[in-house]
Amino acid sequence: MENLVDRLHKNRDLPDDELKTLIEEFVAPPLGARAAHPQILENADRIPALPQAKPESFAITAEGNKQEQELFEKADRVRREHYGTDVYIRGLIEFTNYCRNNCYYCGIRADNQSVERYRLDGDEILSCCKHGHELGFRTFVLQGGEDNFFSDDLIAEIVAEIKALYPDCAVTLSMGERSGDAYKAFFDAGADRYLLRHETANATHYNQLHPGGMSLENRKNCLWNLKKIGYQVGSGFMVGSPYQTSDFLIEDLRFLQELQPDMIGIGPYISHRNTPFHDFQSGDLRTCLRLIAIIRLMFPRALIPATTALGTIDGQGRELGLKAGANVVMPNLSPVKVRKQYELYDNKICTGEEAAECRMCLENRVTTAGYKIVTHIGHVKKGETHPRHNT
Ligand code: SAM
Numbered sequence: 001m002e003n004l005v006d007r008l009h010k011n012r013d014l015p016d017d018e019l020k021t022l023i024e025e026f027v028a029p030p031l032g033a034r035a036a037h038p039q040i041l042e043n044a045d046r047i048p049a050l051p052q053a054k055p056e057s058f059a060i061t062a063e064g065n066k067q068e069q070e071l072f073e074k075a076d077r078v079r080r081e082h083y084g085t086d087v088y089i090r091g092l093i094e095f096t097n098y099c100r101n102n103c104y105y106c107g108i109r110a111d112n113q114s115v116e117r118y119r120l121d122g123d124e125i126l127s128c129c130k131h132g133h134e135l136g137f138r139t140f141v142l143q144g145g146e147d148n149f150f151s152d153d154l155i156a157e158i159v160a161e162i163k164a165l166y167p168d169c170a171v172t173l174s175m176g177e178r179s180g181d182a183y184k185a186f187f188d189a190g191a192d193r194y195l196l197r198h199e200t201a202n203a204t205h206y207n208q209l210h211p212g213g214m215s216l217e218n219r220k221n222c223l224w225n226l227k228k229i230g231y232q233v234g235s236g237f238m239v240g241s242p243y244q245t246s247d248f249l250i251e252d253l254r255f256l257q258e259l260q261p262d263m264i265g266i267g268p269y270i271s272h273r274n275t276p277f278h279d280f281q282s283g284d285l286r287t288c289l290r291l292i293a294i295i296r297l298m299f300p301r302a303l304i305p306a307t308t309a310l311g312t313i314d315g316q317g318r319e320l321g322l323k324a325g326a327n328v329v330m331p332n333l334s335p336v337k338v339r340k341q342y343e344l345y346d347n348k349i350c351t352g353e354e355a356a357e358c359r360m361c362l363e364n365r366v367t368t369a370g371y372k373i374v375t376h377i378g379h380v381k382k383g384e385t386h387p388r389h390n391t
Pocket of ligand 1: 238267345
């Protein structure tokens with residue numbers, strides 16, 4: 001009988017129970033484990049009891065290891081079929097850490113009084129782009145909290161300026177939820193791509209991660225709007241976020257099949273000391289790697305980053321992510337003086353280096369892992385959609 005990995009490779013899909021086996025079997029820690037958690041108790045009525053981890057799920061058996069290796073090897077083979085050894089680089093500009101939202105997991109949430117807030121002005125953003133262009137970047141990712149200071153007009157103006165100065169570059173935006181009109185204005189100004197993780201496709205789980213006023217419905221509407229406008233869209237989720245179960249992860253994969261995004265960003269949840277979730281344990285490396293590989297097999301042409309969060313939970317996390325099927329890295333182009341202030345989670349790496357050092361460090365890591373950084377614009381390679389959604 002063909003094993004699960006072979007069938008996932010061939011069919012680009014598996015039934016839920018088999019996907020679940022691939023996600024969770026033989027993997028060490030329970031997902032979303034909960035520790036004592038004083039601040040969140042006020043929301044206790046919204047929070048169901050955590051499923052208990054099966055004791056056997058702590059054991060990593062020889063059979064499990066073999067299956068895992070096969071999963072990573074197949075995922076790597078598929079990425080090579082479509083992208084060879086190319087790794088696309090994106091220059092990340094974290095342009096504001098002001099945020100009006102209060103996501104329970106995020107270090108720059110509005111209620112975190114201990115964050116020193118900053119925003120870059122238009123000239124500072126352009127200067128990051130200039131430096132980035134000299135270093136070979138051909139995509140700039142403007143990421144920030146939901147900061148009302150940056151009006152729709154101001155963002156459109158900044159995008160237009162970047163595109164006028166660097167017509168050979170793509171501009172990616174990642175600034176959360178805005179109106180359809182705003183997304184359209186940014187697109188008309190020249191923005192090419194938009195990253196908006198759905199965070200979780202389960203509405204109950206979404207409400208456990210976010211306060212009232214934020215909704216999965218709105219998040220999804222934004223993603224559909226972005227798609228309709230014509231952006232290359234990226235979505236994704238954290239692995240091991242509080243209260244996450246493998247059933248929720250399956251729902252995430254099913255939502256991604258529906259959305260068919262061009263980019264899929266996943267990384268471990270990592271706790272931050274000044275959030276209501278500070279006592280939750282962070283997501284684990286192996287589950288992340290398995291999910292990257294599963295996603296590569298389900299979405300052969302997707303752009304999948306080996307994230308900074310993956311590099312934060314393990315010194316070799318990004319290299320392992322590449323070997324499990326990821327094909328994008330995002331070196332930091334933000335001015336060093338603000339890097340530490342964009343602290344989404346504790347011990348975030350790459351906060352002390354100059355852009356050139358950061359790029360060089362990642363280039364070395366990518367080469368050591370057996371891949372090659374390419375400096376072209378790095379659009380997604382378009383192909384057929386998943387058979388489930390061709391009808
Ligand atoms: N405000 C924009 C948005 O909501 O999409 C972009 C910035 S937001 C900080 C970028 C991403 O950081 C989120 O989509 C979330 O998945 C991730 N993130 C936030 N807190 C995190 C944490 N504690 N651990 C891991 N990832 C986190």
